[in-house]
Amino acid sequence: ALCETLDANEEDDGDSQQHELTIVYQCRGANTTAETRLLCGTIPDPHIVTENNGQDQYLAHLLRGQNHGLFLDMSNGRTWLRNKCQTKDVSSVLNLFSYTCAFSVAALNGGADKVVNIDMSRGALKVGQRNHELNGVSNKASFLSHDIFKTWGKMKRAGPFDCIVVDPPSYQKGSFVAKKDYGKVIRRLPSLLNEDGYALLCLNAPEMNSEFLLDKVKEECGTEMVFVERLENPSTFESAFPERALKVLLFQYQPSDDVSSVATEDFTV
Incomplete structure (x- = not known):
């Protein structure tokens, strides 16, 4: 049966805890709106998802829309940022295409001093504000509903930053x-970056591999943005074809003393 109550075989003061199995089905088609159905069980309201042993809390909405408020395959990226903020390697963050601002919550819970979240969707940012209220970290975050391509001046005035997260939709x-x-x-x-600042570049387009980002960085920034590593995806999302799955690449800004030293061949027409 699809619907049953599972015994987790965990004891709390001698009592066995019962966990209800909930199954949500979503059908996605290239030319159709995603259909979502609750097949069995119940969805909590509000539905709160936790990471880092319950220290980071996020609102989710499994029955509304194609995206549910939190991208679970990005958890290693959030953990990386949280850890960098804990060690004080990162204290200021620019979160581009911030959606519901999960990266911001992770950074501030890790000890960041400031996060600027930018996204065109007012609805997503409102959920992001609620996520910050849920975690008690609203006072160090700002939320800007702007077109990123028309906001460079405002971003530059707010910076420079120790880390920039770029997690855009592959096609919108x-x-x-x-x-x-x-x-x-x-x-x-x-x-927009401080010297030795980080850029976490994300790409979730099956038809585009990590070489796309590596080539773009070299083409646009020459040798000043140095590739550090590709973050692994969580084991839950392990793929037989890693280049078709989520790609999260980490770069570090190491400016050269002489601007003219940037490789000119990268800019030849």
Whole structure:
């Protein structure tokens, strides 16, 4: 049976804890709106998802829309940022395409002093504000509902930053198409980062591999943005084809003393 109550065989003061199995089915088609159905069980209201042993809390909405408020395959990226903030390697963060601001919550719970969240969706940012209230970290975050491509001046005045997270949709008609727009974001990174600052570049397009990001960074920034590593995806999302799965690449800004030393061959027409 799809619906049953599972005994977790865990004891709490001698009593066995019961865990209800909940199954949500979502059908996605290329030319149709995603259909979501609750097959069995119940969904909590509000539905709160936790990470880092319950220290980071996020609101989720499994029965509304195609995206549920939190991308679970990005948990290693959030943990990386949280750890960098805990060690004080990162204290200021610019979170681009912030959606519901999960990276911001992780950074502030890790001890960041300031996070600027930017996304065009007011609805997503409102959920992001609620996430910050849920975690008690609202006072160090700002939420800007802006078109990123028209906000560079405001971002520069708010910076420079120790880390920039770039987690855009791979294709969103009228606002962002990774193949033609990602480079426009990458070329701005050096002007927004502190020296030795980090850029966490994310790409979730099956048809585009990690070489796309590596090539774009070299093309737009020359040798000043140094590739550090690719973060592994959580084992839950292990893929037989890693290049078709989520790609999270880490770069560090190491400016050269002489601007003219940037490789000129990267800019030849």
